[in-house]
Amino acid sequence: MTFLSYLISGISLGSVYAIIALGYTMVYGISKMLNFAHGDVIMVGAYVCFFATFRWNLPPVAGVLLAMVLCTILGVVIERLAYKPLRSAASLAVLITAIGVSYFLQNAAQLLWTSNPKVFTSVVGNGSVKLFGGQLSISVIAIVTIAACIIIMIALTWFTGMTKMGKAMRACSEDKGAAQLMGISVNFTISVTFAIGSALAAIAGVLLCSAYPTLMPTTGSMPGIKAFTAAVFGGIGSIPGAMIGGILLGLIEIFGKAYISTQLSDAIVFAVLIIVLLVKPTGLLGKQVHEKV
Amino acid sequence: MKRISKTAHSNLYTYGFVIIAYAVLMLITATGGISSSLKGQLVPICAYVVMAVSLNLTVGVLGELSLGHAGFMSVGAFTGVVACISLEALIPLAPLRMAISMVIGALCAGMAGALIGIPVLRLRGDYLAIVTLAFGEIIKNIINCLYVGTDSRGLHISFLTNSDALNLGEDGRVIIDGPMGISGITKISTFTTGIILILVTLFIVLNLVNSRSGRAIMALRDNRIAAESVGIPVTKYKMMAFVISAALAGAAGTLYAMNYSTIIATKFNFNTSILILVFVVLGGLGNVLGSIIAAAVLTVIPELLREFDDYRMLVYAIVLILVMIATNNAVFKSMLRRVLGKIRPSITKDVKEGP
Known part of the structure; x- marks a missing residue:
């Protein structure tokens, strides 16, 4: 029974990582940049939801919804102001800019909302479902998180595979120049990708803080790094990869904590990552890119 | 012939710059013209300069992104301090003990570099970046669970327990106390030690870059497959750059740790790695003097902005974004070149297009 309950909390934590990793991977797929500010968008989303529900009732x-809308706007504005001027620059320059944006968001949050931790109360309450005569108790938030993750996964698969916009996205990530020649507005497509990624970050922020209720300006950074790891784990640029990577990462973290050592759980997660990359250098579902001279 | 003398010239400029900066700062310190908070920053600046120059070797010269440079700094800091405390009775002379500790720190960090170098040889680009990030986090996590003590019987090491499990004798002393890190360090780092370390680092890095090996490493950066096809062993040169970079970071870590009475593993986290990467990128990839200036200026500026307290990091972030856009945006760059070209036509000739 304890194994089952660890399994469920692992999948639940992994679902949060997966939702964040989707944002990383979509942005990476289309603009080949590591958006380090993504973790801080999560934090902004959680703060917006906190004030909306607990201050303004x-x-x-x-x-x-408010958190999603504001994060979407934030994501698009960040892309327009900070990343768009660097579309053709070296990837390292864009990376440093993303780090600058991350510093900006963290410090702006500290000024606006102070660094005192806020206690976030779960948006779905603290109830739990009892199974097997009370032996197994699953919190409602875990169920909601897993459900949200599955819905998002299905919706995104449909969106990228079936809709015109999704096809445009895939076209842009394959070849921007050719996509433009086919009449696709590359700038608009990239903006939409950032919008979707940021809206997902808002959802992830609310779910994360509902499960782990301390909210600080730095709340987003560690889950951000973990989700980035998850995206690489599954093969960066691949949507199902991000999903699998996220859930595996959550499971490894929870099982590592439960059966090996609480203090070493992060080290275990990262060690597994290194081993996986040694065996499959482009992640679980990543594409092997052949180099030509 | 002319080309060789040109590199020798620019190398001399770099050494001269460090020595003059040292002389000027010593003079200002002697006359008391420097605030105490800034004076306390002198050793960390030296450590950051060494970190930036060594990271430049990986990122700028070898062309591989590393997000875990603070991990090597951490290895160097902890092993160096442990060595220094254990050798306290054996070598009473502080500068000598400091030098030996730095060498030990550098050796241990170099070994860690070789260890992480193995995946480096298989991975490329962002996948490599994530492995270095992971490595930095693993080091942080492991040192957080590490307990080391010393007594007359030698060093005692224990993992994942507590300081009682060390079984120290009567005269024992706990050196690394898990998450509490090391406390009660005798501060023997001085500005002079720092400058000497910078000069040694410059000597190693500049000589490496201008040697046959250095040219091989840069050839790997510019085109790996072409370099391989003319017989450059990828493994050897990548490993060489990586291990040297790690070892120098280790020495910097020892220098840094010896400047504080307490040091904890979480100090050397992802943010520290990023901070050093920012120095390297703002200083210019592959440009050693640029790294030195960027590291010094960017460490001092937040100190000078102390009076704006809450807003200083916000300003720092905005300046960082603006500088990156200004130096990398094609439209802005050509505009800048036109303006500069009107004043000094020679500048436009020197500007080379990036790859």
Whole structure:
């Protein structure tokens, strides 16, 4: 029974990582940049939801929607102001800019909302479902998180595979020049990708803080790094890869904590990552790119 | 012939710059013209300069992105301090003990570099970056669970327990106390030690870059497959650059740790790695003097902005973004070149297009 409950909390934590990793991987796929500010968008989303529901007493659903809308705007604005001027620059320059944006968001959050931790109350309450005569208890938030992750996964697969915009996205990530010649607006497509990624980050922020209720300006950075790891784990640029990577990472973290050592859980996660990359150098589902001279 | 003398010239400029900066700062310190908070920053600046120059070897010269340079600094800091405390009775002379500790720190960090160098040889680009990031986090995590003590019988090491498990004798002393890190360090780092370390680092890095090996490493950066096809052994040269870079970071770590009475593993986290990467990128990839200036200026500026307290990091972030856009945006760059070209036509000739 304890194994089962660890399994469920692992999948639940992994689902949060997967939702964040989707944002990383989509942005990477289309603009080949590591968006280090993504973790801080999570934090902004969680703060917006916190103020909406606990200060202004809006219903939780409205809070989540408001967080999604504001994060979407934030993501698009960041892309337009900071990343768009560097579209043709070296990837390292874009990386440093992303780090600058990350510093900016963290420090702006500290000024606006102070560094005192806020206690985030779960948007779905603290209830739990009892199974097997009370032996196994699953918190509602875990169920909601896993469900949200599955819905997002299905929706994204449909979106990228079936819709016109999704096809444009895949075209842009394959060859921007050719996509433009086919009449696709590359700038608009990239903006939409950032918008979707940021909206997912808002959802992830709310889910993360519902499960782990301390909210600080630095809340987003560690899950951000972990999700980035998850995206690489699954093969960066691949949407199913991000999903699998996220859930595996969550499972390794929870099982590592439960059966090996609490203190070493991060080291275990990262060690597994290194071993996986040694065996499969482009991640689990990554494409092997052949180099030509 | 002319080309060789040109590199020798620019190398001399770099050494001269460091020595003059040292002389000027010593003079200002002697006359008391420097605030105490800035004076306390002198050794960390030296450590950051060494970190930036050594990271430049990996990122600028070898062309591989590393996000875990602070991990090597951490290895060097902890092994160096342990060595220094254990040798306290054996070598009473502080500068000598400091030098030996730095060598030990550098050796241990170099070994860690060789260890992480193995995956480096298989991975490329962002996958390599994530492995270095992971490595930095693993080091942080392991040192957090490490307990080391010393007594008359020698060193005692224990993992994942607590300081009681060390079984120290009567005269024992706990050196690394898990998450509490090392406390009670005798501060024997001085500005002079720092400058000497910078000069040694410059000597190693500049000589490497201008040697046959250095040219091989740069050939790997510019085109790996072409370099391989003319017989350059990829493994050997990548490993060489990586291990040297790690060892220098280790020495910098020892220098840095010896400047504080307490040091904890979480100090050397992802943010520290990023900070040093920012120095390297702003200083210019492959440009050693640029790294030195960027590391010094960017460490001092937040200190000078102390009075704006809350806003200083916000300003820092905005300046960072603006500088990156200004130096990398094609439109802005050509505009800048036109303006500069009107004043001094020679500048436009010197500007080379990046790859």
